[in-house]
Amino acid sequence: ARLVVLISGSGSNLQALLDACADPAYGAQVVAVGADRDGTAGLDRAAAAGVPVFVEPVRAYPSREDWDRALTARIAEHRPDLVISAGFLKLVGPHFLAAFGDRYLNTHNTLLPAFPGIHGPRDALAYGVKLTGATLFFVDAGVDTGPIVAQVAVPVLDDDDEETLTERIKEAERRQLVEQIGRLVREGWTIIGRKVTIP
Numbered sequence: 001a002r003l004v005v006l007i008s009g010s011g012s013n014l015q016a017l018l019d020a021c022a023d024p025a026y027g028a029q030v031v032a033v034g035a036d037r038d039g040t041a042g043l044d045r046a047a048a049a050g051v052p053v054f055v056e057p058v059r060a061y062p063s064r065e066d067w068d069r070a071l072t073a074r075i076a077e078h079r080p081d082l083v084i085s086a087g088f089l090k091l092v093g094p095h096f097l098a099a100f101g102d103r104y105l106n107t108h109n110t111l112l113p114a115f116p117g118i119h120g121p122r123d124a125l126a127y128g129v130k131l132t133g134a135t136l137f138f139v140d141a142g143v144d145t146g147p148i149v150a151q152v153a154v155p156v157l158d159d160d161d162e163e164t165l166t167e168r169i170k171e172a173e174r175r176q177l178v179e180q181i182g183r184l185v186r187e188g189w190t191i192i193g194r195k196v197t198i199p
């Protein structure tokens with residue numbers, strides 16, 4: 001299966017996928033990595049693995065819609081079976097969702113529907129929950145609202161701060177991402193309403 005991975009940051013989730021794909025039995029290859037900004041560590045990781053990269057900043061386009069169209073076209077060139085947001089900090093638009101809506105996954109660092117948005121672990125800590133985690137889901141038109149593929153729970157420890165909690169979630173999140181993407185590409189999936197079924 002062909003994976004296109006979208007990133008905005010350090011790319012540790014991307015790295016986990018690149019490492020998994022090195023084993024042919026995994027059943028997938030990262031065929032391209034896209035970012036919305038230059039100069040991120042994730043792009044260096046892709047280059048080091050010999051994977052083609054592209055950068056599509058929103059500000060390079062006259063409107064958000066033009067950007068959405070351009071990003072969609074760029075990804076389509078690589079004929080992906082799955083597009084994976086691994087810390088991609090942009091909401092995609094209607095054009096993108098029309099093209100990839102049934103195969104665009106995101107990983108979020110809380111147990112959705114609690115604490116959507118970009119400060120999930122901080123918000124979970126501030127609320128005082130004792131259990132949080134990571135959620136892998138198919139993206140829909142909302143913010144962190146799409147059909148859920150899998151969740152992993154991570155306890156909040158008494159002495160956690162935002163950094164320690166974020167890091168502990170990321171370890172569980174990476175393992176989940178690799179396991180579940182592997183399952184999806186080997187076994188296929190159907191989405192009916194909010195229910196994701198992997199046969």
Ligand code: GRF
Binds near residue numbers: 087170
């Ligand atoms: C992940 O924890 C994701 O949930 C959050 O950003 C992080 C991405 O980290 N939105 P990385 O770039 O994969 O290291």
